Amino acid sequence: MGNVLVWAVWVGAAFACLGSGIAVISFTNPFYSALALIGNLGSLAVLYLLLSAEFVAAAQVLIYAGAVMVMFLFVIAYLGGRADAPWAGGPSWQTIGAVGAAGALLVEIIVAIGLKAGGSLSHADVSESFGSPAAIGRSFLTDHLLAFEITSIVLLIAAVGGVVLGSYARREHWGAAEPLAGDRPPVEGGV
Amino acid sequence: MKGPEVAWYLGVAAFLFTTGAVGVLIRRSPLIILLSLEIMLNGANLALIAMARHTGNLGGQIFALAVMAVAASEVVVGLGLIVAMARRHLDLDVDKLSTLRG
Numbered sequence: 001m002g003n004v005l006v007w008a009v010w011v012g013a014a015f016a017c018l019g020s021g022i023a024v025i026s027f028t029n030p031f032y033s034a035l036a037l038i039g040n041l042g043s044l045a046v047l048y049l050l051l052s053a054e055f056v057a058a059a060q061v062l063i064y065a066g067a068v069m070v071m072f073l074f075v076i077a078y079l080g081g082r083a084d085a086p087w088a089g090g091p092s093w094q095t096i097g098a099v100g101a102a103g104a105l106l107v108e109i110i111v112a113i114g115l116k117a118g119g120s121l122s123h124a125d126v127s128e129s130f131g132s133p134a135a136i137g138r139s140f141l142t143d144h145l146l147a148f149e150i151t152s153i154v155l156l157i158a159a160v161g162g163v164v165l166g167s168y169a170r171r172e173h174w175g176a177a178e179p180l181a182g183d184r185p186p187v188e189g190g191v
Numbered sequence: 192m193k194g195p196e197v198a199w200y201l202g203v204a205a206f207l208f209t210t211g212a213v214g215v216l217i218r219r220s221p222l223i224i225l226l227s228l229e230i231m232l233n234g235a236n237l238a239l240i241a242m243a244r245h246t247g248n249l250g251g252q253i254f255a256l257a258v259m260a261v262a263a264s265e266v267v268v269g270l271g272l273i274v275a276m277a278r279r280h281l282d283l284d285v286d287k288l289s290t291l292r293g
C-alpha cells in the first residue's frame with residue numbers, strides 16, 4: 001500500500017516537473033516563465049524527498065524557489081514583460097534543428113541509461129539519517145571540506161562581480177563613465 | 192517505501208536537461224535563456240541525487256549542493272549583465288549582441 005502511494009506521488013511530481021519545464025520555455029511573457037520555474041523547482045523538491053535527500057529538498061525550496069526566483073522576478077518586473085514568441089511565424093530551421101538535436105540527445109541519454117543500467121538501478125539500503133542535515137554537515141566538514149571552502153570563494157567572487165556590474169551600469173547611466181568602443185562616440189571633455 | 196527504481200528518476204532528469212537545452216537554443220530573450228539554464232542544472236542535480244540514492248553515498252548530494260551554489264552565482268552575474276544591457280538601452284535579444292563577432 002505504501003508502495004502505491006509512493007508511485008502516485010512520484011507520477012504526480014514527475015509530470016508536474018516535466019510540464020512546468022515545457023511551460024517555462026513556451027511562455028511569451030517571462031513573468032509566467034519564472035512562475036512556471038517555481039512550480040518546476042517545487043515538484044523537483046518532492047522528487048528529492050522521495051530520494052531521501054531531505055536537506056537538499058529544503059535547500060532547493062529556500063535558496064532556489066525563495067532567494068534566486070525572487071531576484072529573477074524583481075529583474076523581470078524592472079525590465080518589463082518583453083520577450084520573443086518562441087513558436088511564432090511557423091517553424092524556422094533553427095527551431096527544427098534545436099528540437100532535433102535535443103531529441104537526439106534525449107534518445108542518447110535514455111539508451112545509455114538502458115544499456116548501462118538495464119533496470120538494475122535499485123535503491124541502496126541506507127540508514128534513517130541518510131540525507132539529514134546532520135549527515136550532510138558532517139560530510140561537508142570532514143570529507144568535502146575543500147569543496148565547502150571553494151564554494152564560499154565562488155560565492156564571494158560572484159557577489160563582487162554583481163556589485164561591479166551594477167555600479168558600472170549606474171555610472172554608464174549617468175553618462176560619467178568612459179564609453180565602450182563601438183557603442184557610441186566619446187563625449188569631448190566628459191561630464 | 193521503495194517506489195520507482197532510480198532509472199525512472201534518471202529518465203526524468205534526462206528529459207529536464209533536454210527541455211532546458213531546447214529553451215537555450217530556440218529562445219532569444221536572455222532572461223528566458225537563464226531560466227532554461229536553471230532547468231538544465233536542475234536536471235543534472237536530479238541525476239546526481241538519484242545516483243547518490245543508488246550508491247548509498249552522500250557525495251552526490253554534496254555535489255548537488257555545490258551545483259546550487261554555482262547556479263546562484265551564475266544567476267547573480269547573468270542578471271547583472273542583463274540589467275547592464277537594459278540600462279545601456281540595448282535590445283534584450285541575444286541575436287543582436289554581435290559586437291564581439293570577429
